[in-house]
Amino acid sequence: MKKKKLLHRIFVVPSFIVLFSLLAVFILFQIISDQYVKALTSDALKNEMDNIGSVTFFAESDDEDVEDTALIVPVMHLVIDAGGNLVSPTPPWYYDYEVKTASALAGIIADSPDAYKDSHHKLNVNDNFYLVQAGDYKGFIENGVFVPDNESKDSKDYYVLFYINITPMQKFIDRVNLVLMAALVLSGIGSIFFLFLTTRQANKDFEALKDYLISIGKKGRESLASPESNYSEIEAVITTVNEMSEMLAESENIQKRFFQNASHELKTPLMSIQGYAEGIKYHVIPKEEATDVILKESAKMADLINEILFLSKMEACEPEFEDVDISAIIAEVADNFRLMAKEKNINIICETKTASIVSADVKLIERLISNLLSNGIRYAKSEITLSCETSDKETIIKVSDDGDGIDKEDIPHIFERFYKGKGGKFGIGLSMASDIAKLHKGRLEVVSGENGTIFTLILPQISHTFSKNSLHF
Template identity: 25%
Template sequence: MKKLNFKFKSLTMRIWATFTIIILIIIFSISFFYLVAFKAIDEKAKIQDLKVSHDFLITTKKFTEPNRFDELKNLRGSDYYIVHVDENNKTEIININKRRGLPPNVPNDPFSLNGSDVKLWMSSFITPGTLAEKQFKKSYKNIKFIFIISSVQYGDTGKSYLITYMPEMKENSLLYMMLIIGLVFIAIGFLTSKLVANYISKPLKELENYTVRIAHKDWKQPINIRNADEIGRLATSMNIMQKELKRADEEEKMFLQSISHDLKTPIMVIMSHAAAIIDGVYVESVEKNAEIIKDEALNLEKKVKQMLYFNTLDYVLENNICDIEINLHRLLFHIINRFKVINNNIKWELNIEEALIIGNVDKIQVSIENILDNSLRYAKEKISVTLKKEGDFAVIEIYNDGSNIPKEHLCHIFDNFYKDKTGNFGLGLAICKKIIKFYNGEIDAVNRDTGVSFLIKYRL
C-alpha cells in the first residue's frame, strides 16, 4: 500500500495546516480534560452538595416540609423519600416531599414513568443495621444515579431510612462551546496564516528571483536587506555568495585569457620551428630548432601539469591518509641541496632549527619547493632560509634579494592564476597557499628594504 503524501506546495496551506493542527490539539486536550478531570470535579461537587442537603434533612428532621434544593445548579433533579421497614420486613416507600412537576431547566425526568421501580431498586441497597450516610453511585436502565442512605427515626415501629438521590445530568454546554470556539479559531487561523505566509513569502520570492539572477551570472546589484531576522541573514549570506561567485567568475575569465595567451605562444613557437625543419628553411641548424621545440614543449608540459595538480589538489588533500610526523629540519636540507645545483652563483644562508609537524611529506615538500623556485627565479645573489619555533608554530622564512613586489600586487600573489611582472601566469603560489591552509597554517609575503621574504607557518 502506497504511503499517503500530504505535502503542500503552497506555503499558505502549510502554515494553515500547522495552525489548524495546533488548534485541534488544544481543542482535543481541553475536551479530554473536560471529559476526565472536569467531569470528576463536577461529580465530586454534586455529591458534596447532595450530602449537605441530606445532612440538613437529618439534622432538622423536616421531612414533611418542602425544600428547594432541586433548584440549585448542582442538585437539579434531586429528591428524597423515606423507606419504612415494619416488623414483618415489609418495605414501604413514603414520598414525603414528592415533587409537583420538574424543577426548572430539567429536560427530562428519567424516572417519572415508573418512579416506584427506581426507588425500590435504590431501597435494595439497604443493609441490616444502622446506616450513616452510606453513598452509592449505580446505574439503572442506563441512567446513572447518586444516592445516600441513612437510618432515621420515622414512625413508632420498624426501621426507617432516608434516601436522598439525584440522577446524573450530562452537561455538554462547555464541550459544545469549546468546539464552536475551535471552529472560530480555525477560521481565524486560516486568515492569519494567509497574512503570515504573504509576509514571509514576499522576501522569499525576492530571494528566489535573486538566485535566478545569480544562476545567470547577473552580478549587477546585490539584494536589499530590510530586516535583521533569519531572512535578512539569509539575504546577507546570499550577497556574500554572490561576491564569491563573482570573484570566481572573474578569476575564471582571467585564467582563460591568460592560458589562451601563455599556452598559445609556446604552441606557435613549436609549430613554426617544426614547419621550418620540414620546409628546410631555418636560420641556424636543425639541432638548434629541435632544441627550441624541446624547451617550449617542456615549458608547456610544466604549465599543464600545474593546472592538473591544482584541480585535483582539494580531492587529494581531503582523501589523504598518509599524514605522518615530519622532521622539517631534515626536509629543508634535502630540498635546499637539490636547489643549490640549479644556480651556482647564488649564495645560500641557512639557520635551521629542529621542528616536527604532522602532514603529508609530498604535499609539504611541494609547498616549500614552489616558494624556493619562485625565490630562485628572482634572486640576484643571495637566498636565506631560517626555521624557528614561535609558540605553537614552526616558522619558515625564505628570503631573496630580488626586487620588491609592487604593493598593488602583494596581496594578490597567492590568488589563482596571478600574473607576475613578466606577464606570465602561474599556479605555484596558489598551490602553496591551498596546502598550507589545509594544514591550518599561514603564508605571507613581506617586502624588505632589499628583497622579499616569504613566511610559512605550520602547526607544531
C-alpha cells in the same frame, strides 16, 4: 516516493495541535466542574442519608475531612411507601413547584428505583438539574415526618429519595462553558488564521527565492533582483545565496583568466617553435640556433603543463598527512635548487638545525617550498635564506631573498591564481603555495620592501585527520 510539502506540514500539524489543545482544555474543564459539583454535594447527601430524622451539624462531626461548604447545600428528601405512594412530606406544601418536582422525581424513579441506591445521579426535571440518591429505610410516619426506627414494631419499609437542586451551579457552569467555548473557538480561528498567513508569506518568500536561484543558474541572462524576506532564516539563506553567487562569478572569472593565460602562455612558445621549425625547413635559420630555441620553448611549455596537471590533481584529491620533520624537507629541497642558484651566482643559506615535526603531506610541502625557492631565485640578487622556528603551537618557516622587492600594487594579488606580477612566470606557483598552506590549516604571508622579500609559512603543530585518499604523482 512522493515528497511531503514542508509548508503544508508546518501549517497542518500546528493547526491540529491547537485544535486538540483547545478541545482538551474544554473537556478538562467539564471534568473538573463535574467533579467540583459532586465534591460539593456528596458530603451533604451522605450526611443527610446518615442522619435522616435528626438535626446535625458538620462542626460536631468526627470526620475531619468534611468541608464547611457542604453546610450551605440544602438537601431535601421524599419518602415513598412500599405501594409507591408519596407519604412525606405531606401537603399542603409551600410552593407549587415542590409538588411538580416531587411528582416528576417519583415518576422517574418508579421504573428502576434500585438504580439510584448505590451512587448519586444527575437528573433534569422541568428544566432544573437535581443530584439524587436513594436508600431503603425502616421507620414510621409521625405528624407527616418520617422517623427512622429499626427496632419499633410499627416500623415499615420505606424508599427515601434525597435530592439537591444544583440548577444555579449548573447554569453557572453552562454559562462558563459558553464563554469558554467562544474563547476557544475564537482563539483557535485566530491561531489557524495566523498560521495560514505565516505559511503563505513563507511560501511566497520560498517561491521568490526559487525564482531567484533559477535566474542565477541561467547563464547569459540577467538575474532577478535579490528578494527580501521578513524572516531572518530565509534572509540568511538569501544572503548565503548572494555570497555563493559572487563566489561562482569569481570562479568563472578565474576560469576565464585561466584559459586566456594558459592559451597565451602556450601560444607564445608554440609560435616560436613553429617559426624556428620553418626556419630549419627553408634553411633560413641555422639548426644549432633553432634547436636551442625549440628546446627552450618546449621546456617552458612542459613546465606550464606540469604546473596545470599538479594543480588539477591537488584539487581533485585529498592530501595524505603524516608526521614528518619539515626541517629535513626544507634542507632536501634547498639542495635540489643549489645548482640552479649557482648558475645565477645566488647562494642558498639553510638555517634548519633543529628538527621540527609537523603533520603534513610530503609531496605538497615539497612543492610549496620549491615554488618559494624558485620564486626567490628569479628575483634574488645574491642570497636566499631558509629558516625554521618552532613555538608552542606553530612552526614558522621563512624564505627570504635580497632582491628589489615586490611592487606595492602587486602584493595584494600575488596569491591570486594566474596573476603575474613583474617578471612573473605563469601566475600559478604562489597561488598554489597559498592553497597548500590552507590545506594544512596554515597560512602563507609575505612582507616585501627595497631590501628584499620574506615569505612566511605558518603551520599548526596539531594532528590532522587522516584521509584514505592520497595524491599520486
